[in-house]
Amino acid sequence: xxxxxxxxxxxxxxxxAKERSRRFESIxxxxxxxxxxxxxxxxxxxxxxxxxxxxxxTNALAIVGRRELSxxxxxxxxxxxxxxxxRVDPAGDYLFGILKAAAPVCxxxxxxxxxxxxxxEKLGAGTKLPxxxxxxFGVANGxxxxxxxxxxxxxxxxxxxxxxxxxxxxxxxVVLKTIQRAPETYEWFINxxxxxxxxxxxxxxxxxxxxxEFTPYEPLVKNLEVIxxxxxxxxxxxENFPVYLLNQD
Numbered sequence: 093x094x095x096x097x098x099x100x101x102x103x104x105x106x107x108x109a110k111e112r113s114r115r116f117e118s119i120x121x122x123x124x125x126x127x128x129x130x131x132x133x134x135x136x137x138x139x140x141x142x143x144x145x146x147x148x149x150t151n152a153l154a155i156v157g158r159r160e161l162s163x164x165x166x167x168x169x170x171x172x173x174x175x176x177x178x179r180v181d182p183a184g185d186y187l188f189g190i191l192k193a194a195a196p197v198c199x200x201x202x203x204x205x206x207x208x209x210x211x212x213e214k215l216g217a218g219t220k221l222p223x224x225x226x227x228x229f230g231v232a233n234g235x236x237x238x239x240x241x242x243x244x245x246x247x248x249x250x251x252x253x254x255x256x257x258x259x260x261x262x263x264x265x266v267v268l269k270t271i272q273r274a275p276e277t278y279e280w281f282i283n284x285x286x287x288x289x290x291x292x293x294x295x296x297x298x299x300x301x302x303x304x305e306f307t308p309y310e311p312l313v314k315n316l317e318v319i320x321x322x323x324x325x326x327x328x329x330x331e332n333f334p335v336y337l338l339n340q341d
Contacts, residue, residue, distance in 0.1 A: 103125075105129060106125035106126050106128070106129045107125050109125060109128050109129035109132045110125040110128045110129070110323070110326065111169065111322075111326055112132065112169070113128045113131075113132060114326050114327070114329075114330055115146055115149075115250055115330060116132075116135070116143075118135065118141075119131050119132065119135070121326060121327050122327045142219075142220055142221060142246050143246040143247070143249075146247060146250060147247055148201050148205065149205060149247055149248060149250050149251040150168070150169065150170050150250060150251055150252065150332060151170060151171075151172065151198075151201060151202055151205065151251075151256070152170040152171070152202075152252070152254055152256065152257065153167075153170060153171045153172070153256060153257040153258070153259060154171060154172035154173075154174065154194055154198045154256060154257070154258045154259070155171055155172070155173055155174065155259045155261075156174045156176045156187070156190055156191070156194065156258070156259065156260045156261065157174075157175075157176055157178070157259070157260065157261025157262075157291065157293075158175070158176070158177055158178075158261060159173075159175055161259075161261050161291065164337060164338050164340055165316075165335055165336070165337060165338065166319065166322060166325075166333070166335065166336040166337075166338055167335060168332060168333045168335075170332070172194070172198045174190060174194060176190060176260075176261065178261055178262040178263070178266075178293050179293075181262075182266070183266070184262065184266045184267070184269060184270035187260070187262060187266070187267070187270050188270050188273055188274070191258075191260070191270060191271060191277055192274055192276075192277050194258065195258070195277050195280040195281070195286055196276075196277075196280065198256055198258070198286075199256050199258070199280050199285055199286040202254075202255065202256035202286075203255070203256075203285060204242065204243060205243060205247075205248055205251045205253070206253045206254070206255065207242060207253075208242035208243035208244075208247070208248045209248040209251045209252075209253040210253045212242075212244075212245050212248065215241060215242050216240070216241075216242035216243050216244065216245065216248060217231065217240035217241070217242050217243055217244040217245075218233065218240065218244065218245060219244060219245050219246065220244035220245070220246050220247075222234045223240070223244070226239060250330070252332060255284070255285065255286060255287055256286045256287065257286075257287045257289065258286050258287065258288050258289070259289045259291060260288070260289070260290050260291065261290075261291045261293050262290060262291075262293060263290070263292060263293065264290040264292065264299040264306040265306075267288075267290045267301075267306070268290075268301075268305070268306060271288070271301075281301055282304060284302075287300075287301075288300070288301035289301070289309065290306055298310075298311065316334075316335060316336060316337040317334070317336055317337065318336070318337045318338075318339050319336045319337070319338060319339065320339040322338065
């Protein structure tokens with residue numbers, strides 16, 4: 093049984109590497125998953141590679157809910173996923189702990205990329221090529237003394253600067269009471285640093301938070317395009333994809 097699990101994990105890692113590889117100029121994403129995986133492993137430890145990984149670049153949303161909420165969706169590696177079942181948390185106590193962490197962590201990661209992308213020289217770190225590590229707590233350009241405040245261009249060049257969209261599967265009134273329980277959490281949402289949407293778990297209706305309350309939201313796109321072959325999509329180009337619906341047949 094363990095040998096079977098190892099094979100499943102090996103295949104998943106290969107496919108994961110292939111999906112990730114389309115962002116890298118130096119790797120042909122049309123090669124086999126196993127071949128690409130080996131090249132990415134080599135790339136990750138190359139001291140000559142200024143962008144071995146792009147880390148959280150392209151992050152755009154976080155989903156807090158049951159996994160069936162996103163099952164069958166191709167999200168292009170742009171979403172943080174947090175499993176949560178509203179049925180075991182009617183009052184939002186567990187949700188409070190999740191959002192108290194998700195807002196500053198996921199939102200903070202997103203804003204770090206956002207500001208470093210919109211102004212890479214002042215709010216980011218410019219190019220990393222001349223960076224020197226200073227005291228193990230920051231980097232500076234060459235012999236300059238000023239520490240760089242954000243992320244280098246090699247981490248943000250494929251990132252679209254959008255604020256994080258946090259999607260929560262629970263009743264809107266519960267979500268509202270939950271985010272209001274801690275001022276340090278609430279300020280992320282009331283100040284629009286993170287966009288918040290509640291998905292009604294029974295009707296699937298969407299409610300967007302703004303001005304201290306949730307209001308109904310009608311999506312512009314009613315139907316998603318269905319794709320059968322993910323590999324052909326991954327191999328097509330380097331830019332961000334829309335959300336696709338995977339053919340489950």
